[in-house]
Amino acid sequence: MKTAAFVLAATAVSKVSAQTFSDCNPMFNTTCTPNTALGTWHDWNFTDSTIADTKIWNTTGGTPDYTDVGAQFTIGGKGDSPTLESNFYIFFGQVSVIMKAAPGVGIVSSVVLESDDLDEIDWEWLGGNNTSVETNYFGKGNTTSYDRAIYYDVDDVTGTLHNYSITWTQEKLEWLVDDKVLRTLKYEDALNGENYPQTPMKLKIGIWAGGDPDSNSNGTVEWAGGVVDYHKTPFTMTMERVYVADFSTGSTYTYGDQTGSYESIKIAEGNSTIAQRLAKPHGAEAHYKALPKWAQATIAAGSVAVFAIALVAFVFCCIKSRRAGRRERAAADALWEKEMQELAEYKRNSPHVGSGGAHGVKEYF
């Protein structure tokens, strides 16, 4: 891997990834709800077809496909932009993603950390360039552009798995590829700390068509590398693993004043709801992992119908062969009901899972 850096001149183009809006910006509003902390670390291994827990990750713009090579984020046509957005926040920490960016001119793969007052730390891959990654940051939504966006050479970003990491502390922010530090931003080098990312951040992982002129400005299309050719779809980003460590421990993070300074952040003690959930896996993910491999594979491949038929056969066979009495029959029915609820949950979480058994099913978590 070469490490030549390309510093963009002050142009409009590096603005495009900045978040310009947040539901409640604590710089202007003193009544925002506290940020739910991660407060721990977790390594999501998507190669075992792990489906992102919907209590931990929100999905927008479409759902990833969960396969044995990882979570796949695909643009299959106009308007697709599958994205996972964490319901947790980290207050300094490390994020490492093992991934392949999506190919395709105008297609943007992105891994972004962002806070409610618009601090931001970015990785972005432009699908038309197989040998480049963009690093960027924003402080308090300041999009004035000097040298914030810096591009680095990385071999075969679309075809080879690389480890893209961020380590983020009060003193400095580092972007690393395959354990090698590409870029370091010290607190004092970001406008004397004023523009240094320093407030609790959530994580967003997704793909979007920056090169679609119907939904983006010309500047954005230009930055994205040109106009998307939808005849060449699908464009897929693959996320093999996502490791996130929160360097703070607590249950929530709250802005104590309107300065946007890390010193103003109040940490509430205790384990967060997310940390508790991660410590005690339950719900559909745990049930899914407890299923035999053939059943997992079938569900991951989206063949709920096949799985349901096999399950019917299994239940039927066992009841018959054991000449089940009423009680066993009830137990078998309960098993059936439970499996169907799980399937309904997985159907909701996976776009490829077909219809079946989803009627009148309650929320499983």
Ligand SMILES: *[C@@H]1O[C@H](CO)[C@@H](O)[C@H](O)[C@H]1NC(C)=O
């Ligand atoms: C502050 O946030 C609350 C809750 O999100 C919202 O109802 C209110 O309109 C916001 N006020 C301002 C001035 O933005």
Ligand SMILES: *[C@@H]1O[C@H](CO)[C@@H](O)[C@H](O)[C@H]1NC(C)=O
């Ligand atoms: C991820 O899951 C796969 C499939 O279960 C397994 O082979 C692999 O060892 C796991 N990787 C890690 C780092 O846990």
Ligand SMILES: *[C@@H]1O[C@H](CO)[C@@H](O)[C@H](O)[C@H]1NC(C)=O
């Ligand atoms: C995730 O979605 C839920 C339900 O729609 C919403 O209440 C919550 O604010 C979302 N979380 C984030 C971090 O956007």
Ligand SMILES: *[C@@H]1O[C@H](CO)[C@@H](O)[C@H](O)[C@H]1NC(C)=O
């Ligand atoms: C890819 O990006 C690098 C900067 O990282 C640049 O030097 C190179 O010219 C770009 N290649 C193409 C084909 O645009």
Ligand SMILES: *[C@@H]1O[C@H](CO)[C@@H](O)[C@H](O)[C@H]1NC(C)=O
């Ligand atoms: C935004 O950043 C620019 C460049 O560092 C700086 O000159 C400007 O003062 C900043 N604006 C605010 C409001 O902090």
Ligand SMILES: *[C@@H]1O[C@H](CO)[C@@H](O)[C@H](O)[C@H]1NC(C)=O
């Ligand atoms: C990306 O680069 C690798 C290594 O040079 C090459 O094998 C691969 O075909 C390239 N992929 C694309 C989409 O250009």
Ligand SMILES: *[C@@H]1O[C@H](CO)[C@@H](O)[C@H](O)[C@H]1NC(C)=O
């Ligand atoms: C990814 O890189 C980070 C930073 O060098 C390192 O701490 C981490 O162990 C790496 N992850 C893997 C799976 O190699």
Ligand SMILES: *[C@@H]1O[C@H](CO)[C@@H](O)[C@H](O)[C@H]1NC(C)=O
């Ligand atoms: C954007 O680009 C198109 C095609 O090059 C051009 O026709 C249009 O005038 C441009 N729009 C703006 C606002 O520059």
Ligand SMILES: *[C@@H]1O[C@H](CO)[C@@H](O)[C@H](O)[C@H]1NC(C)=O
């Ligand atoms: C937080 O979780 C840890 C480990 O699961 C446990 O030992 C500890 O008692 C919990 N603390 C609180 C305040 O619940």
